[in-house]
Amino acid sequence: MEGIARILRRFVATTIIISFLLLIFNFILLATLIFKEINQKPSPEGMVKELAESLFMLEESYQADAHSYNLLQDTQAWAMLIDDDGDVQWDYHLPNEIPLSYNIVDVAKLSRYYLMDYPVFIWEHQDGLVVLGYPKDSYGKYQLNFLSDWLRSLPLRLLWLLLLNIAVALFISIIIGTRLIRGIRPLVAGVHSLAKDEAVELNTEGILGDLAQSINKGSTILQDKTIALKARDEARSNWIAGISHDIRTPLSMVLGYSSELEENSDLPQEQRAQAAIIRRQGEKLRSLISDLNLVSLLEYEMQPLNMRPLRLSALARQAVADFLNNGLGSQYDIDLKLTEEAIRINGDEKLLLRAINNLVQNCVRHNPQGCSITVETSLDNSRAQYLLIIRDNGKGISIDQLEMITELPYSFNRRRSLQQGHGLGLPMVARIARTHHGSLILNSHPVKEGLEAILEFPVQFNHKTDA
């Protein structure tokens, strides 16, 4: 799953960045927190240096300046000056147990670590060596020795340290990330299924159990709603089918007897003409209920479809030929402009023929004084949609009627009904187009006059053979 890979990638990147920031933060802490109070102020080295520089000979005895004395006093330290022969020439608060004479071994020892457990620090003086002693246990002295090779390779070693750190961070973050993803994956799949309106049943154990439970609940609600909606659609569609079924039998009798009266030569001409009117109106009712049934099946997506790749141009030609064969009045003139005839769309032949027929019929019905009708097929500019355009130069439709003409009559969006026809023709075409993932666009030209109906269908690409 692509989404999960993206999550994992981001997770790892974030982890590495966080590790880096943590490392830098630690360095800062090391400087500010750990190595901050390593010495008291002033540092022993500084103090012994200052002492050595301020110690000078005055009237046969050594004397330090007042500042050094104050410092010594504040730190409770003692001090002495050992001359070149190893004898103490000057001292300050020297503890009793400290010897007053040193050989070279003693000096070597004390210069490194302690003198009688007193941590001592030394500094060079023109007359010998200044020794500064701190109270016992106040300082720890450690000697660090490094191979010079080691020192040289230190940057490389630090680099290795860094790299190993990164590797470990990466490894751990991938492991944690994968485990997290393993927990998330079913949830992600569940949410994706929800989007596709599929039933979801997730395991509700683990840390994300709450979430899984919510997703399951959401799925149940969605499924229930879908089922309820489907049941309602089915009920409505069945209701319309039932009503139209029940109308058929009485209508049979209306048609039957009226046409019998119409043909009865014993009746006066006037009565026969009236019977003919009853018969014609009955036929209108008949076409209305069959249209109503089809529209309701299309509306609730219950019309069985027989989809296959077909050429819209061939259907357009067929529809026009049917009109001419059935005797189109001479006041009408049909012009065919078919292009890109090889293009196929996926469709139900009967429904599409019905749609084209309805559109041409529409031009004929609304322009009884005659008009010229153009049937055109072409590809749109993107070459992804195939268009069937039916245009007439008749009286057209006003703009406000155009907006609602594809709505079902008597529905909320279309309160006014049309004068001619039962008003199901264009809604049916719009629904047929929608069933084919296409659309119906209606334009009425205020200047050029006439109505233009454009049917738009997605082109069937994988079946573009034998051009």
Added chain:
Amino acid sequence: MENVKEKKILIVDDEPEIRMMIEKFLRKEGFFRVYTAGNCASALSICRKDKPDIAILDIMLPDGDGFSLLSSIRQFSNMPILYLSACGEDEDRLLGLGLGADDYIVKPFLPRELLLRLIAILRRVYSFPLAENKTVFQLGDQTIDLDSAIVRNIQEEVHLTAKEHAILVKLFENQGRIVTSDALCQAVWGDDSYGYENTLMVHIRRVREKIEPDPSNPTHLLTVRGLGYKLLVKEKT
């Protein structure tokens, strides 16, 4: 010659008014042996006893449906069946025809239509001589025999090729009506026949050479520009 009107007709419909109307209409048209039944049971007993020549069946009946009634009838009789139903869905229509019904009419219907279809079935099944069923016809001075794929005139006999024959059959079946070039191609080369339009034109020219006195000024096989072709058959009087 046996008269069509002498055939026995059974009407099965659960609506008494419909039964009455059809019966009245058929009697007025000259049929006098009309039986009616309101349910499957009585329909079956009439079928056994009176052996009607054709039955008009409704689909929704109080004790079963017209499809199972047809199956029951088929066990002992091969008589033609015409469905007359208020169920106009394609599935019902296909189911009915698939079971071996001869026709399917959806209510509401015009009695005239019912009568025409009824007579057409009776003629076909009981082979009354039919004017429109002949496949030999005259075009001007030529006689075209579609059964043996021959065009005959006073001097000679010309044979039609398979494709020319297929084209003529399709045009003859729809004589006087425009047949689109797509429909012709499909009739000749089968489905997925797009791209044969030019070949079709070549074949049409050859047909014209055989049937038209002046092939470049056709009077029988006409081109309808942009749409297709039309065959005009004028009955010689």
